[in-house]
Amino acid sequence: MINPMDMTGRRVMVSGASSGLGRATAIQLSQLGAQLVLVARNRDRLEQTHAQLAGEGHHIIERDLGTEIDAIPKWMKQVCETTGPLHGLVHSAGVVSMLPLRVLSLSKLNELMDINFNSAVMLTKGFRQRGVVANPASIVMLSSIAGLIGQRGLSAYCASKGALMALTRSLALELAEEQIRINCVAPGLVETEMASKHEGELPDEKFAQLEQGHPLGLGKPEDVANAVAFLLAETARWITGSTLVVDGGYLANGV
Ligand SMILES: NC(=O)c1ccc[n+]([C@@H]2O[C@H](COP(=O)([O-])OP(=O)(O)OC[C@H]3O[C@@H](n4cnc5c(N)ncnc54)[C@H](OP(=O)(O)O)[C@@H]3O)[C@@H](O)[C@H]2O)c1
Structure with missing residues:
Protein backbone atom coordinates (compact mmCIF):
# COMPACT_ATOMS: atom_id res chain seq x y z
CA MET A 1 0.00 0.00 0.00
CA ILE A 2 1.35 3.50 -0.87
CA ASN A 3 1.69 5.93 2.05
CA PRO A 4 1.78 9.49 0.63
CA MET A 5 3.30 10.72 3.91
CA ASP A 6 6.17 8.21 3.79
CA MET A 7 9.40 9.86 5.01
CA THR A 8 11.77 6.95 4.40
CA GLY A 9 15.23 8.21 3.45
CA ARG A 10 14.51 11.75 4.70
CA ARG A 11 16.43 13.46 7.50
CA VAL A 12 14.68 16.13 9.58
CA MET A 13 16.04 18.51 12.22
CA VAL A 14 13.48 19.28 14.96
CA SER A 15 14.20 22.13 17.38
CA GLY A 16 12.46 21.89 20.73
CA ALA A 17 12.55 18.10 20.43
CA SER A 18 12.98 17.61 24.18
CA SER A 19 9.33 18.32 24.97
CA GLY A 20 5.73 18.72 23.84
CA LEU A 21 5.04 19.32 20.18
CA GLY A 22 8.67 18.93 19.08
CA ARG A 23 8.91 15.56 20.81
CA ALA A 24 5.58 14.32 19.39
CA THR A 25 6.60 15.50 15.92
CA ALA A 26 9.96 13.72 16.11
CA ILE A 27 8.27 10.48 17.19
CA GLN A 28 5.65 10.73 14.44
CA LEU A 29 8.26 11.46 11.74
CA SER A 30 10.38 8.51 12.88
CA GLN A 31 7.31 6.27 12.59
CA LEU A 32 6.94 7.53 9.01
CA GLY A 33 10.53 6.43 8.32
CA ALA A 34 12.52 9.65 8.82
CA GLN A 35 15.87 9.98 10.58
CA LEU A 36 15.82 12.71 13.20
CA VAL A 37 18.27 15.35 14.40
CA LEU A 38 16.90 16.31 17.82
CA VAL A 39 17.85 19.79 19.07
CA ALA A 40 17.22 21.52 22.43
CA ARG A 41 19.15 22.44 25.60
CA ASN A 42 18.31 19.58 27.94
CA ARG A 43 20.23 16.40 27.09
CA ASP A 44 18.32 14.10 29.48
CA ARG A 45 15.01 15.09 27.96
CA LEU A 46 16.39 14.79 24.44
CA GLU A 47 17.46 11.27 25.33
CA GLN A 48 13.92 10.54 26.55
CA THR A 49 12.65 11.59 23.12
CA HIS A 50 15.36 9.54 21.42
CA ALA A 51 14.29 6.45 23.35
CA GLN A 52 10.78 6.77 21.90
CA LEU A 53 11.84 7.05 18.25
CA ALA A 54 11.22 4.28 15.74
CA GLY A 55 14.11 3.16 13.50
CA GLU A 56 17.80 4.00 13.71
CA GLY A 57 20.36 6.62 12.74
CA HIS A 58 18.96 9.48 14.83
CA HIS A 59 21.12 12.22 16.40
CA ILE A 60 20.94 14.31 19.55
CA ILE A 61 22.44 17.80 19.42
CA GLU A 62 22.39 20.03 22.51
CA ARG A 63 22.17 23.73 21.73
CA ASP A 64 20.73 26.88 23.22
CA LEU A 65 19.11 28.46 20.16
CA GLY A 66 18.53 31.70 22.05
CA THR A 67 22.25 32.55 22.23
CA GLU A 68 24.87 33.14 19.55
CA ILE A 69 22.05 33.29 17.06
CA ASP A 70 24.29 34.77 14.37
CA ALA A 71 26.38 31.60 14.51
CA ILE A 72 23.44 29.24 13.84
CA PRO A 73 24.11 28.83 10.05
CA LYS A 74 27.77 27.93 10.66
CA TRP A 75 26.74 25.55 13.46
CA MET A 76 24.21 23.85 11.13
CA LYS A 77 26.91 23.27 8.55
CA GLN A 78 29.07 21.61 11.20
CA VAL A 79 26.15 19.50 12.45
CA CYS A 80 25.40 18.26 8.93
CA GLU A 81 29.00 17.14 8.44
CA THR A 82 28.16 14.52 11.09
CA THR A 83 24.49 13.84 10.41
CA GLY A 94 9.74 28.42 21.80
CA VAL A 95 8.66 30.03 25.04
CA VAL A 96 5.48 31.73 26.26
CA SER A 97 5.57 34.44 28.92
CA MET A 98 2.72 36.39 30.41
CA LEU A 99 4.11 39.93 29.96
CA PRO A 100 1.55 42.73 30.29
CA LEU A 101 2.82 45.98 28.78
CA ARG A 102 3.47 47.51 32.23
CA VAL A 103 6.12 44.83 32.98
CA LEU A 104 7.39 44.34 29.42
CA SER A 105 11.01 45.50 29.13
CA LEU A 106 13.23 45.53 26.07
CA SER A 107 15.39 42.76 27.50
CA LYS A 108 12.36 40.50 28.12
CA LEU A 109 11.05 41.25 24.63
CA ASN A 110 14.44 40.48 23.08
CA GLU A 111 14.75 37.25 25.05
CA LEU A 112 11.39 36.03 23.79
CA MET A 113 11.96 37.15 20.20
CA ASP A 114 15.41 35.55 20.15
CA ILE A 115 14.12 32.03 20.64
CA ASN A 116 10.64 32.33 19.07
CA PHE A 117 11.55 34.35 15.99
CA ASN A 118 15.20 35.33 15.48
CA SER A 119 16.44 31.76 15.78
CA ALA A 120 13.79 30.73 13.21
CA VAL A 121 15.25 33.18 10.70
CA MET A 122 18.80 31.96 11.27
CA LEU A 123 17.80 28.28 11.20
CA THR A 124 16.16 28.90 7.82
CA LYS A 125 19.24 30.76 6.60
CA GLY A 126 21.35 27.83 7.77
CA PHE A 127 19.05 25.25 6.19
CA ARG A 128 19.38 26.61 2.64
CA GLN A 129 23.19 26.29 2.60
CA ARG A 130 25.05 23.91 0.32
CA GLY A 131 25.97 20.82 2.32
CA VAL A 132 22.97 21.31 4.64
CA VAL A 133 19.91 21.08 2.41
CA ALA A 134 18.85 17.99 0.48
CA ASN A 135 15.99 17.64 -2.00
CA PRO A 136 13.01 17.51 -1.59
CA ALA A 137 13.21 20.15 1.14
CA SER A 138 10.55 21.54 3.43
CA ILE A 139 10.46 23.77 6.53
CA VAL A 140 7.67 24.00 9.12
CA MET A 141 7.47 26.73 11.75
CA LEU A 142 5.41 26.25 14.91
CA SER A 143 3.40 29.47 14.99
CA SER A 144 0.14 29.75 16.98
CA ILE A 145 -3.40 31.01 16.70
CA ALA A 146 -2.03 33.63 19.15
CA GLY A 147 -0.46 35.18 16.05
CA LEU A 148 -3.91 35.59 14.49
CA ILE A 149 -5.89 36.98 17.44
CA GLY A 150 -5.30 39.30 20.40
CA GLN A 151 -4.52 37.79 23.81
CA ARG A 152 -4.36 39.96 26.94
CA GLY A 153 -0.90 39.96 28.54
CA LEU A 154 0.61 37.98 25.66
CA SER A 155 1.37 40.76 23.19
CA ALA A 156 5.06 39.84 22.85
CA TYR A 157 4.28 36.15 22.35
CA CYS A 158 1.47 36.96 19.88
CA ALA A 159 3.78 39.30 17.95
CA SER A 160 6.49 36.62 17.75
CA LYS A 161 3.99 34.11 16.35
CA GLY A 162 2.49 36.62 13.89
CA ALA A 163 6.01 37.46 12.76
CA LEU A 164 6.65 33.80 11.93
CA MET A 165 3.63 33.75 9.60
CA ALA A 166 4.71 36.98 7.86
CA LEU A 167 8.27 35.68 7.57
CA THR A 168 7.03 32.44 6.05
CA ARG A 169 4.97 34.17 3.34
CA SER A 170 7.94 36.23 2.14
CA LEU A 171 10.60 33.54 2.48
CA ALA A 172 8.39 31.13 0.54
CA LEU A 173 8.92 33.37 -2.51
CA GLU A 174 12.71 33.42 -2.13
CA LEU A 175 13.03 29.75 -1.27
CA ALA A 176 10.78 28.51 -4.10
CA GLU A 177 13.65 29.38 -6.46
CA GLU A 178 15.72 26.86 -4.51
CA GLN A 179 12.94 24.21 -4.43
CA ILE A 180 12.51 24.67 -0.68
CA ARG A 181 8.96 24.91 0.70
CA ILE A 182 8.18 26.72 3.97
CA ASN A 183 4.91 26.73 5.92
CA CYS A 184 3.54 27.37 9.40
CA VAL A 185 1.28 25.36 11.65
CA ALA A 186 -0.83 27.47 14.00
CA PRO A 187 -2.10 25.34 16.88
CA GLY A 188 -4.77 26.21 19.40
CA LEU A 189 -4.17 25.11 22.99
CA VAL A 190 -2.49 21.71 23.13
CA GLU A 191 -1.84 19.65 26.25
CA THR A 192 1.92 20.17 26.74
CA GLU A 193 4.17 21.62 29.44
CA MET A 194 3.77 25.02 27.83
CA ALA A 195 -0.01 24.79 28.19
CA SER A 196 0.38 23.72 31.86
CA LYS A 197 2.61 26.74 32.48
CA HIS A 198 0.03 28.99 30.84
CA GLU A 199 -2.72 27.38 32.94
CA GLY A 200 -0.69 28.23 36.07
CA GLU A 201 -0.49 31.90 34.99
CA LEU A 202 -4.24 32.33 34.43
CA PRO A 203 -7.11 32.48 36.95
CA ASP A 204 -9.08 29.18 36.92
CA GLU A 205 -12.16 30.69 35.28
CA LYS A 206 -10.07 32.25 32.49
CA PHE A 207 -8.41 28.94 31.71
CA ALA A 208 -11.77 27.14 31.75
CA GLN A 209 -13.07 29.76 29.29
CA LEU A 210 -10.07 29.16 27.03
CA GLU A 211 -10.61 25.40 27.16
CA GLN A 212 -14.33 25.75 26.40
CA GLY A 213 -13.46 27.94 23.41
CA HIS A 214 -12.14 24.83 21.64
CA PRO A 215 -15.25 23.02 20.28
CA LEU A 216 -13.26 19.78 19.86
CA GLY A 217 -11.59 20.18 23.27
CA LEU A 218 -7.88 20.80 23.87
CA GLY A 219 -5.48 19.27 21.37
CA LYS A 220 -3.07 16.39 21.88
CA PRO A 221 0.56 16.82 20.69
CA GLU A 222 -0.05 14.10 18.07
CA ASP A 223 -2.77 16.27 16.48
CA VAL A 224 -0.15 18.91 15.70
CA ALA A 225 2.51 16.34 14.76
CA ASN A 226 0.17 14.97 12.07
CA ALA A 227 -0.19 18.43 10.52
CA VAL A 228 3.58 19.04 10.59
CA ALA A 229 4.24 15.67 8.95
CA PHE A 230 1.66 16.42 6.24
CA LEU A 231 3.42 19.72 5.42
CA LEU A 232 6.88 18.14 5.40
CA ALA A 233 5.94 15.19 3.23
CA GLU A 234 5.14 15.00 -0.48
CA THR A 235 1.43 15.35 0.44
CA ALA A 236 2.13 19.10 0.58
CA ARG A 237 4.44 19.37 -2.45
CA TRP A 238 2.30 22.21 -3.92
CA ILE A 239 1.90 24.10 -0.62
CA THR A 240 4.26 26.90 0.39
CA GLY A 241 3.93 30.22 2.23
CA SER A 242 0.79 29.08 4.01
CA THR A 243 -0.38 28.61 7.59
CA LEU A 244 -2.34 25.52 8.56
CA VAL A 245 -4.58 26.24 11.56
CA VAL A 246 -4.92 23.21 13.86
CA ASP A 247 -7.10 24.43 16.71
CA GLY A 248 -10.08 22.17 17.37
CA GLY A 249 -12.36 24.88 15.96
CA TYR A 250 -11.18 27.72 18.26
CA LEU A 251 -11.01 30.38 15.54
CA ALA A 252 -14.28 29.23 13.95
CA ASN A 253 -15.87 29.70 17.35
CA GLY A 254 -15.04 33.42 17.19
CA VAL A 255 -14.36 33.72 20.96
N1 LIG B 1 1.32 23.92 23.57
C1 LIG B 1 0.52 24.75 22.98
O1 LIG B 1 -0.67 24.88 23.36
C2 LIG B 1 0.98 25.56 21.80
C3 LIG B 1 0.00 26.25 21.07
C4 LIG B 1 0.41 27.01 19.97
C5 LIG B 1 1.74 27.07 19.61
N2 LIG B 1 2.67 26.40 20.36
C6 LIG B 1 4.07 26.53 19.95
O2 LIG B 1 4.61 25.26 19.71
C7 LIG B 1 5.99 25.23 20.06
C8 LIG B 1 6.24 24.08 21.03
O3 LIG B 1 5.44 24.27 22.19
P1 LIG B 1 5.32 23.15 23.31
O4 LIG B 1 3.95 23.22 23.83
O5 LIG B 1 5.86 21.88 22.78
O6 LIG B 1 6.30 23.76 24.42
P2 LIG B 1 7.21 23.02 25.49
O7 LIG B 1 6.65 21.71 25.87
O8 LIG B 1 7.44 24.04 26.56
O9 LIG B 1 8.57 22.79 24.68
C9 LIG B 1 9.35 23.88 24.29
C10 LIG B 1 10.62 23.34 23.65
O10 LIG B 1 11.43 24.45 23.28
C11 LIG B 1 12.75 24.19 23.70
N3 LIG B 1 13.44 25.43 23.95
C12 LIG B 1 13.03 26.49 24.71
N4 LIG B 1 13.97 27.42 24.75
C13 LIG B 1 15.02 26.96 24.01
C14 LIG B 1 16.29 27.49 23.69
N5 LIG B 1 16.71 28.68 24.15
N6 LIG B 1 17.11 26.76 22.90
C15 LIG B 1 16.72 25.55 22.43
N7 LIG B 1 15.52 25.00 22.70
C16 LIG B 1 14.68 25.71 23.49
C17 LIG B 1 12.60 23.35 24.97
O11 LIG B 1 13.74 22.55 25.19
P3 LIG B 1 14.86 22.74 26.32
O12 LIG B 1 14.21 23.34 27.52
O13 LIG B 1 15.41 21.36 26.50
O14 LIG B 1 15.86 23.66 25.68
C18 LIG B 1 11.43 22.46 24.59
O15 LIG B 1 11.89 21.34 23.88
C19 LIG B 1 6.31 26.59 20.65
O16 LIG B 1 6.90 27.39 19.67
C20 LIG B 1 4.95 27.16 21.02
O17 LIG B 1 4.92 28.55 20.98
C21 LIG B 1 2.33 25.66 21.44
Missing part, protein backbone atom coordinates in the same frame (compact mmCIF):
# COMPACT_ATOMS: atom_id res chain seq x y z
CA GLY A 84 24.34 14.23 6.63
CA PRO A 85 22.16 16.77 4.82
CA LEU A 86 18.60 17.65 5.86
CA HIS A 87 15.35 17.28 3.91
CA GLY A 88 13.34 18.97 6.62
CA LEU A 89 13.47 21.53 9.41
CA VAL A 90 10.82 21.90 12.11
CA HIS A 91 11.17 24.89 14.44
CA SER A 92 9.24 23.98 17.57
CA ALA A 93 11.56 25.54 20.17
